Amino acid sequence: MIYGAECWPAKKKHTNKINVAEMRMLRWMCGYTRKDRMRNEYIRKKVGVAPIEDKLRESRLRWFGHLNRRPIEAPVRKIEYWILPMYKEEEGDQRRHGKKL
Template sequence: MLQEDGGIDEDVNHRIKAGWMKWRQASGILCDKSVPQKLKGKFYRTAVRPAMLYGAECWPTKRRHVQQLGVAEMRMLRWMCGHTRKDRFRNDDIRDRVGASPIEEKLVQHRLRWFGHIQRRPPEALVHSGRLKRAENVKRGQGRPNLTWEESVKRDLKDWSITKELAMDRGAWKLAIHVPKP
């Protein structure tokens, strides 16, 4: 779901709303005080988070998109634990209680998994024809060019210190992502 200007704002908002819809459908379980928090976290990771991240492997996410997703996720997790921001519990403590990793890590995992799939395919495969390419020798407009998916992948590889070859290896990069960033 691309906008005319190539942005993904509408898609991010749509996915957040889809996550909240899943949340409301499961609120009977997720807000029940008799259900253990680890079980709530497992249910959240298997039902709500996939609804929020559906199609995210193709997003060229900006920092504000990641922040929007993170805010929505933390609201859900706090609500699930029965806390508000006034209670002043740290986000990391709440994540530890329910066993949920930050949504930014999941976005990077999805994007790098898709990058590996694309890189392993032959160049004439249809998946390569769907990627948007910048035209060479064309005068472009003023301002910064739009963020592309390839630039997002390059940023992820650099931020997490992962080589392109490691990203192409099925699942090997997952180990590198779970190591804390320096």
């Protein structure tokens, strides 16, 4: 369900939909329905799974670690050092320190 989630733009509505789908599957596995009014925490504990939000965060952090370990010559890392012509390094530093241009 979360294959490739490390590259998704994680919005709250997407996370919520994944969470709803996961809970439907877990309820189905346990034999419960919404009418049984069982708490999500109880169902998660019974099945022994972590919340999907934690798994999404874990996969994003793992991917970030992979990217940081890449050599600086790698195409995915080169973008970190692009200097856009309209934003010069000195101007950005002055703005951060509160100086006028």
